[in-house]
Amino acid sequence: MARDTVIVVGAGHIGIACAHYLARDGYDVTVIDQGEVGGACSQANCGYLAADHVLPLTQPGQLGEAFSSLFRPRAAFRVRPQLRPELLRWLAEFGRRCTRRHMLAAADVLHALLDATMHEFRTLLADPRLACEWRDEGLLYVFESERALGRFADTDALQSHEFGFAGRFIRSDELVAFEPALREGLAGGYHLDICGHVRPDRLNASWAALLQGEGVRFVEHCRLDRIERMGASVEALATTQGRMQADRYVFATGAWSRRWQDDLQCAIPVEPGKGYSVTMTRPESMPVYPILLPEKHVGVTPLEDGLRIASMMEFAGFDSSIPEFRIRQLQESARPFLRNATGPAIEQRWYGWRPMTWDSLPIIGRLPALSNALIATGHNMLGLTLAPVTGKLVADLVSERASDLPVDAVAVDRFG
Numbered sequence: 001m002a003r004d005t006v007i008v009v010g011a012g013h014i015g016i017a018c019a020h021y022l023a024r025d026g027y028d029v030t031v032i033d034q035g036e037v038g039g040a041c042s043q044a045n046c047g048y049l050a051a052d053h054v055l056p057l058t059q060p061g062q063l064g065e066a067f068s069s070l071f072r073p074r075a076a077f078r079v080r081p082q083l084r085p086e087l088l089r090w091l092a093e094f095g096r097r098c099t100r101r102h103m104l105a106a107a108d109v110l111h112a113l114l115d116a117t118m119h120e121f122r123t124l125l126a127d128p129r130l131a132c133e134w135r136d137e138g139l140l141y142v143f144e145s146e147r148a149l150g151r152f153a154d155t156d157a158l159q160s161h162e163f164g165f166a167g168r169f170i171r172s173d174e175l176v177a178f179e180p181a182l183r184e185g186l187a188g189g190y191h192l193d194i195c196g197h198v199r200p201d202r203l204n205a206s207w208a209a210l211l212q213g214e215g216v217r218f219v220e221h222c223r224l225d226r227i228e229r230m231g232a233s234v235e236a237l238a239t240t241q242g243r244m245q246a247d248r249y250v251f252a253t254g255a256w257s258r259r260w261q262d263d264l265q266c267a268i269p270v271e272p273g274k275g276y277s278v279t280m281t282r283p284e285s286m287p288v289y290p291i292l293l294p295e296k297h298v299g300v301t302p303l304e305d306g307l308r309i310a311s312m313m314e315f316a317g318f319d320s321s322i323p324e325f326r327i328r329q330l331q332e333s334a335r336p337f338l339r340n341a342t343g344p345a346i347e348q349r350w351y352g353w354r355p356m357t358w359d360s361l362p363i364i365g366r367l368p369a370l371s372n373a374l375i376a377t378g379h380n381m382l383g384l385t386l387a388p389v390t391g392k393l394v395a396d397l398v399s400e401r402a403s404d405l406p407v408d409a410v411a412v413d414r415f416g
């Protein structure tokens with residue numbers, strides 16, 4: 001008997017994960033992408049499996065930071081002045097949710113998703129064919145000032161009280177013994193051993209190769225241009241490689257998702273949140289741990305053959321420039337912390353558009369007006385970490401299996 005067919009649009013972390021779980025359920029899956037597999041925001045991010053990131057971006061005080069950044073072009077969290085009605089609406093809705101109550105409600109949802117995704121990741125990454133430099137050594141938070149360290153102590157206490165996990169506190173005089181790549185004289189740190197890290201481009205490549213071996217087709221440079229509807233279902237996709245048809249469709253188009261809200265007949269409030277990374281060849285002193293520097297909003301990732309520093313959140317539409325000052329800023333931010341913040345040569349300057357939602361939660365679920373279509377987008381700063389749980393949830397929904405995940409909290413109809 002012929003298997004049911006599914007087309008997944010978008011081959012980032014999310015599209016690949018959806019393809020995996022759907023193929024595992026026996027569907028005949030084709031993934032199309034306007035570019036290359038893993039070529040957009042899923043390419044050169046920090047690579048953190050950030051199981052501890054339960055607290056969303058929508059936190060008290062965050063809106064004030066966004067507005068003050070209008071006048072500070074070098075701010076790490078920056079809104080570039082622009083009069084785009086959809087961005088103004090997005091910021092207003094984001095601002096409404098920057099309260100402690102909303103923060104904790106979103107954190108509950110993220111906690112459930114993060115727990116489930118780490119469980120899936122551990123099973124997936126046990127397969128040696130997913131060669132992606134996976135390390136299960138946790139994530140190290142490091143602070144320069146006592147004040148910032150104290151603020152994180154409050155966060156740690158909250159996370160311990162509300163969500164049952166805590167970091168291991170590392171005193172100033174213990175830090176360099178714990179992580180020899182750090183400079184002396186820092187205030188202290190916290191080690192979150194529930195996290196891990198991978199090299200994202202290698203994960204995408206090995207995962208796609210594995211799936212191809214199992215019959216999943218990846219069609220690169222195939223752009224979706226139009227969605228053809230017939231009544232309450234999707235009839236076909238008009239693409240640059242011709243008309244394509246399947247029994248079901250999954251839209252995993254990341255930061256580009258808003259474009260499809262008319263065709264898919266639902267609100268998809270996703271804004272691109274641009275971040276940058278610089279990847280250098282190995283410096284003399286390489287960190288053992290991935291390191292987060294919250295005072296600078298910067299993440300440092302040790303790779304097998306290099307060092308990556310990544311950061312920034314710019315709301316500037318689909319701006320694709322990589323200003324040199326941002327790359328220098330990344331390197332300079334890490335300098336007070338690392339003995340060697342720069343490697344001998346820069347291998348890659350990169351930007352990615354994160355798919356940002358105004359409530360900090362992803363959008364995963366059935367499309368209310370279309371019986372054979374689903375959406376999986378809006379993963380904000382956690383698309384790598386949340387990829388397996390997203391793929392699993394999509395497959396559960398397609399197969400009409402019950403799920404104990406917070407399905408309603410991530411459903412698209414929450415936007416009306």
Ligand SMILES: Cc1cc2nc3c(=O)[nH]c(=O)nc-3n(C[C@H](O)[C@H](O)[C@H](O)COP(=O)(O)OP(=O)(O)OC[C@H]3O[C@@H](n4cnc5c(N)ncnc54)[C@H](O)[C@@H]3O)c2cc1C
Pocket residue numbers: 009010011012013014015032033034035036038039040041042043044045046047048049050222223224225252253254255256274275276277310311312351352353354355376377378379380381382383384385386
């Ligand atoms: C600096 C930085 C650091 C980050 N660090 C981390 C981290 O450590 N851990 C973590 O979990 N997350 C991290 N993230 C977030 C993470 O990268 C994103 O959440 C994730 O990549 C989103 O995945 P995606 O598949 O939804 O989007 P994408 O990877 O952007 O994939 C969407 C795909 O859809 C395709 N597409 C769009 N429109 C069409 C169309 N019309 N036709 C065909 N194809 C189309 C695009 O070409 C693209 O390949 C980071 C992001 C940045 C920028």
